[in-house]
Amino acid sequence: MSENTTNQKKILFVDDDTFLLDMYTLKFSKAGYETKAADSSDNALKLLRDGYMPDVILVDIVMPGMDGLDMVKAIRTERLVPNAVIIMLTNQGFPDDIARSKKVNVDGYIVKATTIPSEVLTEVEKICSSKKA
Numbered sequence: 001m002s003e004n005t006t007n008q009k010k011i012l013f014v015d016d017d018t019f020l021l022d023m024y025t026l027k028f029s030k031a032g033y034e035t036k037a038a039d040s041s042d043n044a045l046k047l048l049r050d051g052y053m054p055d056v057i058l059v060d061i062v063m064p065g066m067d068g069l070d071m072v073k074a075i076r077t078e079r080l081v082p083n084a085v086i087i088m089l090t091n092q093g094f095p096d097d098i099a100r101s102k103k104v105n106v107d108g109y110i111v112k113a114t115t116i117p118s119e120v121l122t123e124v125e126k127i128c129s130s131k132k133a
């Protein structure tokens with residue numbers, strides 16, 4: 001069976017937790033996404049500066065080195081992937097994260113601690129379709 005890859009959505013995961021990266025990559029690959037993972041903001045920015053154009057970027061906030069919000073600021077300042085849907089992965093117990101995410105103008109946020117991969121997939125698709133509408 002030949003697969004139609006032209007509509008395949010590209011998603012970039014940015015998280016310092018490689019266990020989560022593996023889990024999300026597996027889940028989204030199975031759902032037909034083309035996935036890439038970066039374990040730091042610097043590695044993600046390098047991919048984007050090199051011309052990688054994902055449709056969706058899922059970004060952890062708390063990471064060693066540059067945090068996810070500063071990474072999104074850099075994406076905005078450098079006008080990298082202007083059409084990408086950017087979703088922050090926030091931790092439970094950090095209510096400030098949501099307010100800070102709104103300031104850098106992201107498309108949505110998902111609370112990581114309570115979200116299993118299939119729910120993350122559902123949330124991502126919900127956020128993407130509401131952006132298109």
Ligand SMILES: [Mg+2]
Pocket residue numbers: 015016017060061062063
């Ligand atoms: Mg983290």
